[in-house]
Amino acid sequence: MHVFIAPFALLLERYAGYPPQLIQSIGHPVMWFGKLIDYLETAIDKRERTPKERRDAGILSLIILLLVTLAVALLVQHLTRQVPQGWILEFILATPFLAQKELGRAVRAVADALGVSLDAGRKEVSQIVGRDPNALDEAGVARAAIETLAESTSDGVVAPWFWLVLFGLPGIALYKAINTADSMIGHMNERYRDYGWAAAKLDDLVNWVPARLTAVLITAACFFVPHASPGKAWATARRDARKHASPNSGWPEAGFAGALGFQLGGPRSYDGDMVDLPAFGDGKRVLVGSDILRALQLYQAVLGVLFAVSVVVAVLSWMAWW
Template sequence: MSLALSPSSTPTLALIALAIEAAVGYPAPLYAAIGHPVTWIGAVIAALDRRLNHDVDSFARRKAAGVLALIAVLALTGGVALAIVLVLRAALPGAAALVAVAVVAASLPAQRSLDVHVRAVADGLDAGLDAGRRAVGMIVGRNTGVLDGAGVARAAIESLAENFSDGIVAPLFWTAVAGLPGGALYKAANTADSMIGHRTPRHEAFGWAAARFDDLVNLPASRLAALWLMAAALVVPGASAAGAWRAIRRDAGGHTSPNAGWPESAMAGALGFALAGPRVYGESLLDAAVMGDGRRDLGAADIRRALTLYRVALGIQAAVLAVVAVAIG
């Protein structure tokens, strides 16, 4: 079996992809020329939403249509990913095919862009509240117009913690488990949830399958993300691994999401913050639980502390993956 498909090579594939993404991200000229896999998957989901999700249909019929749409998206994404692997395997020798597949897989995690966007919020807050609101509006869906400076900082740190889990740890985990098809299937599921998995009148039925499936596939990554953040707290000055553990045990299960509470509570407990809590989406107030029992009056310096913890957690994750790759390979 080619290295590009061998189960023993998938951790190595994930590690190479992670290194490529850390070095160059997803280049802007490439995005301008061909878009991004998420935009391609999103276009398919939007088309299925228009075609299958009809207001006149019953709740049960729309729910069934959502199941069908999710299966179609996963089948198409997985099929394309497997075809890419097979084509590269046929065209290139083993090690070269592995690297070529890793270049494609590097489009799945978003560690570099997450760092850039969260850092921009800290820089924006330094320039003023309006700039901070504009920057955080690029990474959160809540109503940023009602946020004060502390609210902007909390939103950025919450997004950093949650996206560390579902934007980096999860696609890396599934790539390490099942290669490019595994990572691509996860990305399709996560994109479907972000587009149609909300409990709105239009998507409560149609997006049910996407939301539940995303909860399932994010379960291992959310726990791993909390573990990496807790481990990072052991070496980051001023952070507390014990505080992270206490916050996870006390608060993670109280989050509105079965997964987001794990990295958010770990981040909050490690740094002595109190994150989440009530927030506004559009005109609606979401009365959510608080993660952590520390300070809520946060600022740009606290965002940068969270970024430091995040970067160390990335390093720990890469080191563990390297050990797994060597052990299995």
Template structure:
């Protein structure tokens, strides 16, 4: 079975079943194991005067380890490979988590704040309804790229070693890729390599969102807003999602008690947002996923 065919079945399995919690209660999720390995290494290597060099060494070691593990599992046959790829995708879980914010927001603002705090790192205690909705929509758009399109893309390019390398680097970036005193030097390699690996998938995600909604005539505006984002990649799917549902997202938000004055994405869109806009985002996530699945099916035929 070729790589594209395996990916089709992995995407369908993930979409149908989501996260099998009964399984992860018995054995750790691959992403959890990656996180444990990175956390263990960080405590031992992130000290002294050569933190950047230590961080580069760690990422090289993780990449080589992921490549070797990918080669080993793929040699076991298509079924173990397909199951591992399905575990590394997160479309169903992503939509469920984003939709849960909208469902909670329908109950009360406090419930909405509590649920959105599970998927974003910003301060949520003072958020109004629109801020909660914006946060959920931004998380959905960004994670469509990081959690589904990017790993699937790198699986098509590099097989199981490719997707494992992407996931270990992406996990490393999420854990040590911060520009603070502790991680600025040590996490430099993880953050930069993650930027490189997401360069194409982020733009592909924006294309999928735009093409399945208003079309590509707004691509120039999507590109312009994406350049305003603090991340070289996250702005692309966020800008496309904002235009797909006609919403202004991003904008000012607080981290660790300090307000950050970030620009709005699609500033002329609606700013009074609510649960219905989160529902629209979830629909857009499935449309974009379906468009990508169709592309993979076409690839499999050739």
């Protein structure tokens, strides 16, 4: 069943997204995860503890988050399968854990804003990145948007799909809970270095295969995008991905860079501190708004290839089952 609902979930979320009316009325699953993560941090994490005690507290918080998520997801899945055509409800309920439409919208908004002014571009990109927007010139804004697009293609689209195919609604919900925890507490600063250790490590683990799969999908998508190079996409991903501090983030970022002939990465500012990060790719570095649109074209092609792969996997599974 998991394999069969995945293509429908991809298709529905890509074109319908998550209705704003639902966000206003009941919120979004990521918001629910965030509230639970905040509550657990307040209830369990104590600053006066030793580093080991804080690490243990973070492990306990993560276990509670995952157990609650699993229990709710299993209950919802059970209930959907008690009604006629419940698989339709199941794939509808899986769509909030994907981010195809919103990711594309948010990145396109940066390109549109840059067409108005640099300040508008900085304001828009600040919605999707954590770096200092005022430290960015036009090229920096464009690079930030494309880097976010590349990285989020993996952890916002491909990884949730991957875990949906393997384990259905519980799989995709657990993945999103882990990914949300990592984004909130999986940081290497004084506050979260110990408490967020488990969340960061588990996020690395669950994204290991999807990140590399994303690089493969980017390479395949190049065949459908004018002037994109599949050879350079794969070669750059294999060469440069290891430069990234994360074991996973470099794969989609280097893949996008090689495919489009860009150079991504490099120094950036966070909270006033300049961080010297490695560069991915050896192409054009001075990017502009139109380069974001090229990246979005590749992104749409990746979504098309992923959907095709999902359909093929479903058909092959159906043939094997019969």
